[in-house]
Amino acid sequence: MKEVTKLIHKYLRHDKKFPHVSCPGCGNGIILGALIRAIDRIGFAKDEIVLISGIGCSGRMPVYVDFNTLHTTHGRALTFATGIKLAKPELTVIVFMGDGDATAIGGNHFIHAARRNVDVSAIIFNNNIYGMTGGQFSPTTPYGMKATTAPYWHIEHAFKIAELAVTAGAVFVGRETVYNAKGLDALIEKALLKKGFSVVETITHCHIQYGRYNRLGTAVDMLKWQRDNSIPVEKAQKLSSEELEGKIITGVLVDRELPIYQHEYDRIRERAREIAV
Template identity: 70%
Template sequence: MAGVTELIHKYLRHDKKFPHVWCPGCGIGIMLGALIRAIDQCGFAKDEIVLVAGIGCTGRLPVYVDFNTLHTTHGRALTFATGVKLANPKLKVIVVMGDGDAVAIGGNHFIHAARRNIDLTAIILNNSVYGMTGGQFSPTTPYGMRTTTTMFSNVEQAFKISELAVTAGAVFVARGSVYHAKMLDGLLEKAFMKNGFSVVEVVSHCHTQYGRLNRMGTAVEMMQWQKEHAITVEKAAGMADEELADKFKIGVLIDRELPVFQDEYDKVKARAKGISIP
C-alpha cells in the first residue's frame, strides 16, 4: 500500500493548493489512481503526456497531476486534444471527460473523433448525473430516476456510451467500474498502448447528488451496487438478454484494427509532396 501511495505522489502536483474539489467517497479519485498507475506501468514520461479534460467534476482532474495539462471548455476536450495530437504526434494525449461532457454537449465531437480514428485515449467517467452543477439528469441517467431536473422521474432513455463508441468506429472500447479498480488499471493500460481512438468508460457513482435523491445510500453502498450489477464480457456472452437487463458489461468490448488518421495523413503528405500543385 505504501508503495502505491508513493507512486501516486510522484505524479501529483504538490504546489497545487490541495485539498481537491471532490466529495469524500467520490469515484473520480479511484479513477485518477488507476490512470496514474496505468501511465506508470506503460512507462510514459511525464513530459510526453498531455492530459486534456472538459468541464465538470471530472474536468477538474488534470490540475492535480504533473503532466502537460489542459482544462478546456465544456464538451470540447476532444477537439482540443485533436489539435494537440496532430500538431505534435509524439505526444501521448489522454482525454478525461464526464458523461455530460462527453456525450451531451460533446456528443458530436465524441462520435466524430471515433469515426476519424485519431490516436487518442478517451476516458469517460460515467456517474449518471451532472454532479458539479448540483445533480441534474444527464444523457446517461437511467429511465425513471430522480434528479433535480427530473423530480417527477426521468422520462428519457439513457445512452450506452461504450456501445455508442463501438458503433462510431473506435478501435478499442472497454468498460470498467471504480469498484473493479485493479481491472481498471489493466483496461487503461491496454487503451494507452492501442494505436487509434480508444475509449474506456468508467462506471462510477455520485452519492452526493444522484444517490441521495434516489435513496441509493452511501458511496460504499453504491459501489456495492456496481459489484452486484457488473458482469464480465466473457460471462455475459453466455447469458440471455433478459438476464442482462439490469446489468452492465465490464471488460474489453472491442479491440480491432482500423486505419489511424495520423498514419493515413502521413500518406497524404507524401502524395502532396509528389504532386506539384500550381
C-alpha cells in the same frame, strides 16, 4: 502503501493547493489513480503525456497531476486533443470526460473522434448525473430515476456510452467500474497502449447527488451495487438480453484494427510532395 506513496510523490503536483474538489467518497480519485498506475506501469515520461479534460467534476482532475494538462470548455476536450495530437504526434494524448461532457454537449465530437480514429485515449467518468451543477439528469441517467430537473421521474432513455463508441468506430472500447479498481488499471493500460481512438467507460458513483435523490445509500453501498451488477463481457455473451437488463457489462467490448488518421494523413503529405504543387 509504500508503492502508493511513491506514486503520489512522483505524479501529484505538490505546488497545487490541496484539498481537491471531489466530495468525500467520490469515485473520481479512483479513476485518476488508475490512470497514474497505468502510466507508471507502461513507463511513459511525464513530459510526453497531455491530459485534457472538459467541464464538470471530471474536468477538475488534470490540475492535480504533473503532466502537460489542459482544462478546456464543456464537451470540447476531444477537439483540443485532436489539434494537439495532429500538431505533435509524438505526444500521448489522454482525455477525461464526464457523461454529460462526452455524450450531451460533446456528443457530436465524441462520435466524430471515434469515426476519425485519431490516436487519442478517452476515459469517460459515467456517474449518471451532472454532479458539479447539483444533480440534473444527464444522457446516462436511467429511465424512471430522479434528478433535480427530473423531480417526478426521468422519462428519457440512457445512452450506452461504450456501445455508442463501438458503433461510431472506436478501435478499442472497454467498460469497468471503479469498484473493480485493479480491472480498471488493466483496462486503461490496454487503452493507452492501443494505437487509434480508444474509449474506457468508467462506471462511477455520485452518492452526493444521484445516490441521494434516488436513495441509493452511501458511496460504499453504491460501490457494492457496482460489484453485484457487473457481468464480464465473456459471461454476458452467454446471457439473454432479459438477463442483462440493468447490468453493467465490463471488460473489452471491442479491440480491432482500423486505419489511424495520422498514418493516413502522412500518406497524403507524401502524395502532396510527389506532385509538388
